[in-house]
Amino acid sequence: MPESLRSHQRAFAWVACEQRMFLLTLGSLAAAAAMVWTLALRLQHRQPLFVRASESLKDAAAGYYNGSEVTYDQLALFLNACLPLLYAVDDGGHPMLALAQGLVAPRIYDESERRLAAAGKDVSAHAMTQALTVVGMTDVVTDRATRRAAAYVRGYLTVTIQHSEAQLFPWRAQVLVEASPSSRIDRYPFFLLSCEQRVGPEALAWDATPHNGLPSL
Numbered sequence: 001m002p003e004s005l006r007s008h009q010r011a012f013a014w015v016a017c018e019q020r021m022f023l024l025t026l027g028s029l030a031a032a033a034a035m036v037w038t039l040a041l042r043l044q045h046r047q048p049l050f051v052r053a054s055e056s057l058k059d060a061a062a063g064y065y066n067g068s069e070v071t072y073d074q075l076a077l078f079l080n081a082c083l084p085l086l087y088a089v090d091d092g093g094h095p096m097l098a099l100a101q102g103l104v105a106p107r108i109y110d111e112s113e114r115r116l117a118a119a120g121k122d123v124s125a126h127a128m129t130q131a132l133t134v135v136g137m138t139d140v141v142t143d144r145a146t147r148r149a150a151a152y153v154r155g156y157l158t159v160t161i162q163h164s165e166a167q168l169f170p171w172r173a174q175v176l177v178e179a180s181p182s183s184r185i186d187r188y189p190f191f192l193l194s195c196e197q198r199v200g201p202e203a204l205a206w207d208a209t210p211h212n213g214l215p216s217l
Contacts, residue, residue: 070142070149070179078190079153079175080134086112086195087132087157091124104192129160132171147179148193154207157199172203 082103088096094116100109122128134155142149157169177190198206 070144070147072137072140074189075140075149075151075177076137078177078188079137079151081188082190082192083134083153083155083173083175083195084132087116087130089116089119089123090129091127093120103188103190105194108192108195127162129158129163131158132156133158148176149179149190150174150176169200170203171197171199172206173197 082100085096085100086104086108088094094113097109097112097116100112104112123130132155134153136154137151138154139152140149141151151174153173153175155171155173157171158166159169160166174196175192176194177192179189180191
């Protein structure tokens with residue numbers, strides 16, 4: 001067979017192969033399209049199925065930090081940070097009290113300021129210091145609807161004279177707090193609404209009475 005005829009035969013054979021591949025591909029596409037349309041016609045009469053995606057990490061973190069429930073740990077941390085500010089005093093005055101602004105009700109702040117200011121002369125004359133230490137919290141009652149919590153707090157006041165002699169006085173209080181959203185100004189999640197306290201023998205006698213939280217939650 002001449003070379004020119006052999007070359008023409010090879011080209012014609014390759015074209016026939018291309019046509020067969022094209023027909024095979026076209027048949028596959030037609031079969032896939034027919035299957036898709038068949039499924040679409042069968043599924044158009046069925047109820048739609050909604051699949052909810054899992055919660056994102058951002059949403060989960062927001063739900064964790066913005067929970068509406070009042071936990072024991074949060075309440076204990078707040079009271080340990082807030083209550084000592086109302087009683088801290090030394091011969092230089094009571095500068096720590098200013099940090100309690102915005103954390104406690106104005107009535108509680110004014111009462112603490114009057115009490116500490118009235119004892120200012122004796123504190124300066126005898127170089128006295130006073131500090132409150134919270135040691136426990138019991139009878140915690142929470143109300144999720146109002147986001148309030150009441151608790152019975154136990155502690156003691158440490159009073160020193162001339163920076164040498166120290167005296168301990170039992171201290172008890174029944175507190176009512178309200179949950180508040182934290183911000184850049186106020187990082188604390190609670191606001192102290194009321195604080196009924198006892199010091200000395202009255203505090204020890206108060207331990208013998210039942211405390212089930214404040215009724216005005």
